[in-house]
Amino acid sequence: MFLSKSRATSMISALVWSVVLMMSVSCTEEVATGGQGTNNGSLTQDATGGTDADDTGATADTSADTGAGEDVTEPDCTGGTCSCPENLVLCGDTCVDLSADPNNCGSCGESCGSAGECVSGACQCPDGATQCGDTCVDVSSDPQHCGQCGNDCAADAACESGACVCPGSTVSCGDTCVDLSSDVNNCGQCGNDCAGDEQCVSGSCQPLTCSGSQVACDGQCVDLSSDVANCGECGLNCFPGEQCTSGQCVCPEGNAQCDAVSNTGDVVGGSCADDADCADGSVCLQGGDFPDGTCSTSCSSNADCPAGSACVDEAGGTCLLRCGADGSCRDGYACDTKDNQAGGGETPVCIEG
Numbered sequence: 001m002f003l004s005k006s007r008a009t010s011m012i013s014a015l016v017w018s019v020v021l022m023m024s025v026s027c028t029e030e031v032a033t034g035g036q037g038t039n040n041g042s043l044t045q046d047a048t049g050g051t052d053a054d055d056t057g058a059t060a061d062t063s064a065d066t067g068a069g070e071d072v073t074e075p076d077c078t079g080g081t082c083s084c085p086e087n088l089v090l091c092g093d094t095c096v097d098l099s100a101d102p103n104n105c106g107s108c109g110e111s112c113g114s115a116g117e118c119v120s121g122a123c124q125c126p127d128g129a130t131q132c133g134d135t136c137v138d139v140s141s142d143p144q145h146c147g148q149c150g151n152d153c154a155a156d157a158a159c160e161s162g163a164c165v166c167p168g169s170t171v172s173c174g175d176t177c178v179d180l181s182s183d184v185n186n187c188g189q190c191g192n193d194c195a196g197d198e199q200c201v202s203g204s205c206q207p208l209t210c211s212g213s214q215v216a217c218d219g220q221c222v223d224l225s226s227d228v229a230n231c232g233e234c235g236l237n238c239f240p241g242e243q244c245t246s247g248q249c250v251c252p253e254g255n256a257q258c259d260a261v262s263n264t265g266d267v268v269g270g271s272c273a274d275d276a277d278c279a280d281g282s283v284c285l286q287g288g289d290f291p292d293g294t295c296s297t298s299c300s301s302n303a304d305c306p307a308g309s310a311c312v313d314e315a316g317g318t319c320l321l322r323c324g325a326d327g328s329c330r331d332g333y334a335c336d337t338k339d340n341q342a343g344g345g346e347t348p349v350c351i352e353g
Contacts, residue, residue: 102123106118110123113134140159140162146163171190178190181200184198194219198219217230232247268306270294271293272284272293289352296318300342305319311340313339333351
């Protein structure tokens with residue numbers, strides 16, 4: 001069947017318009033659906049200025065990447081240069097918020113301590129606490145900061161409502177709680193010492209009468225020949241494990257510590273020319289109070305010294321041979337008192353005579 005030229009032209013035109021119409025509808029649908037097949041979650045805005053479901057997910061990811069709301073995050077390091085998200089600062093190898101990080105408060109390395117909080121770049125303690133040094137404490141009950149920072153109560157005292165309180169009828173004298181009615185060193189009032197032959201009775205120093213071979217030492221009758229707390233003289237304490245025999249502190253036979261502590265010992269007391277003459281861990285003290293040298297060890301208290309020696313305030317803390325009379329020290333040395341390294345009085349030791 002043959003068509004006229006005009007009819008064929010009309011049919012072709014209709015077919016072309018149909019194709020155009022179908023393509024137009026397809027494009028409109030793709031725009032309406034947001035082009036999900038090609039957008040791949042990139043941020044887009046709709047006609048109302050909001051974001052679609054994919055936009056919301058992308059925004060959440062961006063917040064996580066920048067560390068929004070976090071005090072600490074990892075830096076972005078590229079080409080040897082590291083940078084932090086906005087409002088964070090690089091401290092070491094970590095990005096931190098200087099306004100809220102208790103370990104880097106206001107500046108890198110500025111710590112607020114174990115209980116402190118960082119608020120707007122400044123360290124603050126929780127309500128009811130006070131900052132003492134790098135620690136937050138309750139000054140109403142802390143015995144080391146009672147009422148104010150650094151106010152240390154006596155060892156057996158408690159801190160109540162910001163005041164140091166000693167137990168029972170005792171009172172605080174310095175760093176000790178004492179009974180003023182019977183303490184010979186604080187009789188009636190702090191610092192009132194009774195004489196060695198007196199006792200403290202009802203807060204008053206009164207004569208102490210001892211019988212036989214006993215003598216008065218700090219308000220007590222003792223036997224100087226056998227009392228380990230007053231061996232040979234008042235106040236001369238023997239070390240744990242020692243015995244007081246005929247007024248001398250001695251170690252029981254076979255005690256290894258005693259063998260090393262004497263006028264010939266290589267740990268404490270023996271003569272020396274250099275450190276090689278002393279046992280391992282000991283040194284040779286020379287000059288001044290130590291003619292011909294003497295072996296010794298360093299210490300901070302008597303607990304660091306071997307039995308038979310004492311830790312005294314000499315050369316920054318030194319163990320020296322204990323003594324009770326000049327005859328107990330080797331030639332060139334005499335028995336003289338030295339301040340205890342840990343405080344609390346003096347101890348007689350062998351030094352230059």
